[in-house]
Amino acid sequence: MRSLSRALPRRAATLLAASAALAAGLMGCAAEPATAPPAPTSTAPTTPPPPPPEELRAAAARDWVAAASTRELAGSVIMASIPTTDPVQLHQLMLDSGIGGFIIMGANVPGTPEELGALTAQLTTDEALPPLVAIDEEGGLVTRLPWDTLPGADTLRGEPAQTTADAFRGRADLLSAAGINVNFGVVADVTGDEFSFIFARSLGNTGPEAAPRVAAAVEGERGRIATTLKHFPGHGVTAADSHTAIPQAELSLTDWRSDTAAPFSAGIEAGAELLMFGHLAYTAVSPSPASLSPEWYAIARDELGFEGVTVTDDLGMLRSSGVPEYQDPVATTVTALSAGADLALTVIGMDAAGVTALVDGVTAAVASGALSEDRLREAATRVTLLRLELAGA
Template sequence: MLVIGVAGTELNAVERQWLQHDAVAGVILFARNFASRQQVAELTAAIRAASPRPVLVAVDQEGGRVQRFRDGYSTLPPLQELADNFAADPGGSLARVREHAWLMASEIRASGLDLSFAPVADVGHGNLAIGNRAFHADPAVVAQCLAAYVAGMHEAGMPATLKHFPGHGTVREDTHVAIARDDRSLEQLRAHDLVPFAAGIAAGADAVMMAHVVYPQVDPAPAGCSARWINQVLREELGFRGVVVSDDIGMAASFQAGGVAARVHAHLDAGCDLVLVCHPELVEPALDAVQGRALNTAAVAALLGRGALGWAGLLADSRYPGAQSLLFETPGRTV
């Protein structure tokens, strides 16, 4: 039920012990874990070898400023650039969105990882954390782009994760460093920020990542700690049947729930299937917190399942005759 962070480019002895723990569902990698394509493939293999069961290996490879792996990988523009010309050329914009998704997912899968937590489903209204990570300011445009992005990821055999539910793009504050409150009503959110999520779910998104934002007119708890948001709105109203993932519990806005143990339990009790513990110094107290909790192996199996059929099928797919040369002979291609 925990997706943990590790410190460097190789596993240390303590981290190998963590991977033996039944509650560790996977590892999320960052720029601190990357030196080269070969190294990250070796690190991914070491993570899998250290665990007695299948584990997820994930990254945030959105493009733009949130691209953890760079040297030897394609230079991916931020999502906003893909939709800049949407009004004049919607078809061309959506084709570029789909290619971006396929290329990103293909390169990450080729390195042995299961998924990148993408795409961003937030509406672009100048949030300090989101910025040009969002496709557009018009939720209808974001909705169309999301459907194309999910399709591109699926073509490459990668699960798609919509983030950050129910919408982080309209508030100003960055939840990495501050508490964020959105005082709009549920009706206002349904008409705006929830529109892209509904489209992404209809397109077959496999996972949804929650925001640490508080929407006090809906629930006094941050969305990721809110059973109302997860069970009533996301699952019952929008019909989402996939995996619900928390945002990183090391972010400042998550501190509202209390200490590490309280944060972990608040997310799991609200309905999150997986909890991100990205900071290595928080892993030990998080593992202590979940002793005795029932495991949710179905969540991991659901995300591993799509990836398992994806990469081999991609190389054999006649629609992508250049896949091998694209990914192995010409790294650094720019969309």
């Protein structure tokens, strides 16, 4: 019930207002009305809303790149690995080299998730800008963590897309709990050839068949870790293994668009943060391996609309091919960065001294003009932005 003590003052106020209006009307009959000065108005100052977090991160990435030395920029676009489970050695590697990322290989995996978490923690030398910590955790045939018992593509390729989403959601939780923030784990290659090395790792026989599962894998990992699609533009068109050779494919760009491209398009549309470029040559498009091909980086950006971080497959694999022009790790890294790679991955044959020498070599390439400083800054900006996003900045 309404309080009378509140109602009475309101009624009195109403009567007073009516009396005042009547008096004003009577006065208006006897004299000219006076013009009252306008009542002063005051507008409370408004505080503009803060910029969205993504704008703040983008500005922070630009600021870091603008203030960084050439060597710091060179380090930021390299991801490497050395074979040890010694956290002290790994921490020193990150300090000495300044690399932007580290990939966990089998030789880096200790016996328990807790030990792995302690190891990955030592990879951070700047709490404000933690590195990218990646792993190839596809499940099934490619499983680095012994405690990952979730299904891989060899099982998932025959299951509904939701099963793939569930598996990769669980996998992402395992990785995140161990301090890993990037999974090189979503294979977008397709093949129906059961004898192909990629068959049991692919999520379908054809592009349209695999595309929903690839998108589901990306969606499963979303919000937990950054997802990588691999091996662009598609390994299934050739049976050769790029770990030991540079496969050649004669598929035309038109035919590629009609089938092989579909899982990559679906994964990009689903929000994959990274796109890994393989070491195979589609000779109708470029004589170079895709990882070193400006044409393929342009197709990824311009046709598929990919805006995230482009990363090479392990550049050490090119050295393993035996091709003379790919034996210099610095030259190959510079070629990849110049072509459009944002992050150069190098694993095979690397030790701590080799990683530091690679960073120094890329730094020297900028000084000599072999690598454009603008291209290096563009790559470093994308990588730094991803690092800030994953750090929750």
